[in-house]
Every structure is written in structure tokens, then in C-alpha cells.
Amino acid sequence: MTTYYRDPEVLITSSGVRMNGREFRLPELIQVWHTKGTRSWGVIAWRGALGLTILLPLLVGALAVLTALVLDLSFGTAAAVVVGGILIGVAVVPVADLLLERMDLSYDHGSRTLEIWGRVRSGDVLLMRTNNAQRFGRVYRALERALEPAVRR
Template sequence: MIVYYRDPAVEVTSTAIHIHDRVFQLGDLEYVWHREITADPRSMRRMAGRGALNAGLVVGAALTLLGLIYLVATTVGDSGAAGRVLVPLAIVVLLVGLAGPALEWTLHRLDHSYDQGIAMHEIWAVWRGRELLLLRVNDEARFGRIYRSIQRALEQHR
């Protein structure tokens, strides 16, 4: 037996598709297809969160740039300002150094939201003569892996 895909909820093998506690023998499947349906509220929240992360990154970068421009501008005309600028500049450097992990987390969440997509994906099959919804997934990357594994399993089975 060959395992084409496995995660905690789905396993696709050369003989059957296991989805949660249900088992569908490949020989019982006449036809398998997929479709994309309207996004659910969780997907819409994920899209709103993605927009907020994008806006936060742009606003944070703009504020940092404006702060640095202000610090430089205050030292240009005033020779005694160098001492007054060193403390805020040290704070800015410290904050930029600490922002690395926060920025890494933010960019990871942003990448993850793009990987998941915003649509719901369904895998349908004609099983023993009737149409049946096998799986509904809102993670686009996971859906693609599962559907491709089902296609490979069915190709090899036939």
C-alpha cells in the first residue's frame, strides 16, 4: 500500500481515502471533482487581518522613517543638539533591534494568510452511485495537496 497524503484528518492511500472516521474505497468512487465556494466568516476575518497587518507594516515603516528624518533635521542647524539626539537615537536603535522578532512574527502570519487563501474548497465524488461531499477545506495549500494526492491515487488505481 502506498500513502499519497497523510495529515491528522485525511489519509489518501493506493486503496482508499480516509477522511476523519469515514473510509472510501477507490473502487467505489466513480468520479471526483472539486469546487470553490463563497468564503466563510473565518476567511473574511483572515482577509481583514491580512489588511491590518499590511497597513501596520506600512505605517510602522513610515513612522520610523519620519522619526529618523526628524532626528537628523534637529541636529543639522544646532551643534549642541548632538547630545540631545543621541538618547532618542539610541532608543530608536534599541526599538529597531527589538522589532526584529515582532516583524518576523508579523511577516510569518502574513505569509500564512496568503497560503491559506480566502475561499472554501470542496472535494466531491460520485460514490456508489450518489454525489457525496468528501471534504470542505479553507486552507488552499492543504486542499491542493489533498486533491492532487486523490488524483494520483485514482490514476494509479485505474
């Protein structure tokens, strides 16, 4: 028996599938497909907020430098504003790494609810529902690989 995918909630082998608390032998699955739900605007807004959080200190630093150049300031004051603007821009670098990591995780998890459905003799059954796009892809590919040999028989 070949194991195609295993985690605490899902097991896909060459003989069967265990998902959503139910078990099916591969020949029982007549058809398998997936659906995508609507986008979660909350997730998209969160990504936008992260992007603005990364850019805001850079914009403030650039604005400080531009202000120092445009206004008729004494050399000492202009130099202090320019140095302050540059320091604000540089200070964001360590924080930006953390925020970009959060942004990456947001894209890994996705912005939609994803479902895997199967058709058996008794009707259509929901095999899995998740918003984790990365996990969904792994499970669905494993399910396709498990079903390939069954189709050829």
C-alpha cells in the same frame, strides 16, 4: 497497498479513501472534483493589518527624520530627533520577523473554504472541507495519484 496520504482525518491508499468519516473503495468513485468558496474578507483584513503594523514604525521613523530636516531646529534637537527616528525604524526589525511569519501562515491557510467532492452511485458526497490551502493541495494531489492507476485499468 500504497499509501498516498495519511493524517488523523484522511487516509488515501491504492485501494480506497477514508475522508469525512466515510470510506470508499477507489472503483466506487466515479468522479472527483474540487470547489472554492468565496474569499474570507476577515482573513484579508488581517493580512492588511499585519502589513500596516510592519510599516507603521518605519513610517513614523521616516517622518521624524523628515521633520528634523524640514523644521528649523537646533543641531542638538535635530540630531536627537534623527537618532530617535532611526532607532524607531531599527526597533521594528525583530518584531517584523514575527509579523512576517504570521503573514506566511495566513497565506498557507488561505482565504477561502476549499472542498473535495466525489460522485458515487448514490449521488454526490462531500469528501473534505477545509480552509487550509496547503493541506487541501496535498490531499487533492494524493487523491489524483491514487485514482490514476484506476483509470488506466
